[in-house]
Amino acid sequence: MPLVTYELADDVAVLTLSRPEKRNAMSDAMLGDLGDAVDRAAREAKAGVLRGEGQHFCAGLDLAEHVDKSLMEGIAGSRGWHAVFNRIQRGTIPYFVALHGAVVGGGLELAAVGHVRVAEPNTYFALPEGQRGIFVGGGGSVNVARLIGVSRMMDMMLTGRVLSVEEAERYGAVSYLAEPGGAFAKAMELARRAAGNAPLSNYLIINALQRIHDSGHDEGLFFESMIASLTQGTPEAHERLRAFLDKKAARLAIPNGEEAGG
Numbered sequence: 001m002p003l004v005t006y007e008l009a010d011d012v013a014v015l016t017l018s019r020p021e022k023r024n025a026m027s028d029a030m031l032g033d034l035g036d037a038v039d040r041a042a043r044e045a046k047a048g049v050l051r052g053e054g055q056h057f058c059a060g061l062d063l064a065e066h067v068d069k070s071l072m073e074g075i076a077g078s079r080g081w082h083a084v085f086n087r088i089q090r091g092t093i094p095y096f097v098a099l100h101g102a103v104v105g106g107g108l109e110l111a112a113v114g115h116v117r118v119a120e121p122n123t124y125f126a127l128p129e130g131q132r133g134i135f136v137g138g139g140g141s142v143n144v145a146r147l148i149g150v151s152r153m154m155d156m157m158l159t160g161r162v163l164s165v166e167e168a169e170r171y172g173a174v175s176y177l178a179e180p181g182g183a184f185a186k187a188m189e190l191a192r193r194a195a196g197n198a199p200l201s202n203y204l205i206i207n208a209l210q211r212i213h214d215s216g217h218d219e220g221l222f223f224e225s226m227i228a229s230l231t232q233g234t235p236e237a238h239e240r241l242r243a244f245l246d247k248k249a250a251r252l253a254i255p256n257g258e259e260a261g262g
């Protein structure tokens with residue numbers, strides 16, 4: 001049985017970390033299965049949902065496999081995480097991450113490379129690398145720091161602070177608070193919505209925004225103009241703009257339950 005199971009629900013690929021007896025700790029084999037599932041989703045789906053089986057999302061790096069690794073093996077391991085995670089973060093489809101229970105160490109690094117995070121009330125977040133005598137290796141120094149800020153990340157790593165879901169939401173790591181047991185359904189709802197967007201827009205949203213954010217002001221604005229004109233010229237954009245003008249487009253679902261536009 002693969003350690004990451006794959007299902008296709010219409011246009012949405014559902015990737016489930018399936019090693020609950022070890023709290024979905026990420027072994028080398030599991031990372032390989034995650035990479036295979038991500039590549040399959042890129043071929044078949046328009047959006048992805050990532051979740052964990054059992055009581056927790058993911059307990060991070062499989063520590064049992066890492067007791068006796070050499071320095072070079074450690075580097076290769078970390079670079080392997082980067083390679084797979086990059087195919088999620090800067091791939092072709094957006095990922096919605098459904099969180100519950102422990103989101104710890106590499107589990108938080110994995111959640112951070114998704115594009116939108118939904119969490120249940122029992123979710124908690126920790127970076128116990130300092131306590132374990134190691135360091136983040138799955139891109140967290142870039143991606144977790146980008147989500148919550150360097151100073152909060154240092155606090156978590158230095159003191160072992162465990163964030164509640166409310167704190168994580170306040171810090172920007174969680175976009176939606178779900179009901180108990182409701183994170184997957186909410187992530188599916190959001191993924192289905194995103195799957196209805198123009199695929200080129202989704203690709204650019206997940207690839208260009210992060211690169212623009214990493215670049216300078218002038219480069220960012222220049223890059224943005226190029227992308228804006230590129231998307232406007234596509235037949236799909238013409239069709240969608242025409243649908244809006246003809247009042248055939250889906251209307252905005254505004255928070256008070258009314259609809260507007262279109």
Ligand code: 1HE
Binds near residue numbers: 132134137
């Ligand atoms: C594991 C792992 C793991 C559980 N590697 N085996 N991550 C951590 O430091 C977190 C370590 N795990 C925990 O603190 C707890 O397991 C949890 C708080 C996540 C969950 O607690 P609980 O009570 O539900 O489970 P448990 O009884 O602690 O664990 C159940 C089994 O899973 C047990 O194995 P068993 O054979 O005794 O049944 C645990 O040993 C096993 N298990 N977590 C290996 N992580 C790219 S660099 C990233 C760096 C990091 O991720 S550092 C943080 C690592």
